[in-house]
Amino acid sequence: MAGDVENEDRTEEPTQRKLDEAVEKGDVARSQEIGTFFVLCGFTLALLVAAGSSARDATLSLRSFLMNAHQVSDDAGALFHVTSKGVMTGFAIMALPLGFILIAAFVGALIQHKPLWTTEPMMPKFDRISPMAGAKRIFGKEAWVNFAKGLAKILVVGVGVWIVLWGERDRLQGFAQMDVHALLPAVLVLTIKLMAGVLAIFAVIAIGDFGYQRFTWYQRQRMTKQELKDEYKNTEGNPEVKAKLRQLRAQRARSRxxxxxxxxxxxxxxxxxxxxxxxxxxxxxxxxxxxxxxxxxxxxxxxxxxxxxxxxxxxxxxxxxxxxxxxxxxxxxxxxxxxxxxxxxxxxxxxxxxx
The missing domain is CATH 3.40.1690.10 (secretion proteins EscU)
Structure with a gap:
């Protein structure tokens, strides 16, 4: 109730100084859906660019291992060597796809706000351990809004995936009789088509969520009348003091x-x-x-x-x-x-x- 009353008292538009202070503290409008969208873009790009080569490299490595498995000694040193080689091969195969995804995630964060370094989020705060504040975060208005957004996102994406797969139902039935060498390219084509549909849906979701996050962030920065007066005093000076200074300057000017x-x-x-x-x-x-x-x-x-x-x-x-x-x-x-x-x-x- 106290939080609601406080929000009702915040009737004044935030000043530029208030907005700048929020950014300096790390409080910026940030949408998780924007990051998810760019990660999906990076994953799709990795499928287009590196899926074929990664699959070939993985196939060759696995074939080589299986063909020479009988030559591997059962002592600890040999097993460690084989395991290390397998892990390094896996990293080499996944390096390019993971690179695309990491770069896409960085771009998704950068496009929302410029890089910012602040220690404010790491400072200890009482409301983080307060049971009342925790309950408010779990059962508050923002939590219910996020819950509703999550359900709506699952529903919309699920419908989109179903539409894409329903259009490919004849091809899906043929996958069971398809040769292995032809199956992988067919699955890749279907996966890319599916990702294209998901990306189209997530683009709309991300734009809408970013607008909502921007709106709620701006509303969160609204000020009370007292905060506005205090900021004016801190930035422009106390009006009574300023009037007194003007009077003194005028007196000195008249004396001169x-x-x-x-x-x-x-x-x-x-x-x-x-x-x-x-x-x-x-x-x-x-x-x-x-x-x-x-x-x-x-x-x-x-x-x-x-x-x-x-x-x-x-x-x-x-x-x-x-x-x-x-x-x-x-x-x-x-x-x-x-x-x-x-x-x-x-x-x-x-x-x-x-x-």
């Missing part, structure tokens, strides 16, 4: 900006809502924006300017335009050169008169 106001040549205002501090010296390419702000920041800029006797010029259109188009520590845009030049010219003339 206010420290530059005393260097300004003129302050252009709205007069109450906007304030832009500009600096211009002889030989400078274009006026530079040292500070800008609205409302409270604009008021602070004007206070600092008043303390350092920096001229303040009211020009609402120019103040709004500069605030919208220029950033702090950047030169003003070309389209404002003339208007700003008139203001700075006025300020410089005013300074000369005071001097």
């Amino acid at each position: 900006m206010m420290a530059q106001v005393p260097k300004a040549t003129v302050i252009i205002t709205n007069p109450t809502h906007y304030a832009i501090a500009l600096q211009y010296e002889n030989g400078q390419g274009a006026p530079l924006c040292l500070a800008k702000g609205v409302d409270a920041i604009a008021l602070k800029i004007r206070e600092v300017a008043g303390e350092h006797r920096i001229p303040i010029v009211e020009n609402p259109p120019l103040a709004r335009a500069l605030y919208a188009t220029v950033d702090v520590d950047d030169e003003i845009p070309v389209e404002h050169y003339q208007a700003v030049a008139e203001v700075i010219g006025y300020v410089l003339r005013l300074k000369r008169r005071r001097a």
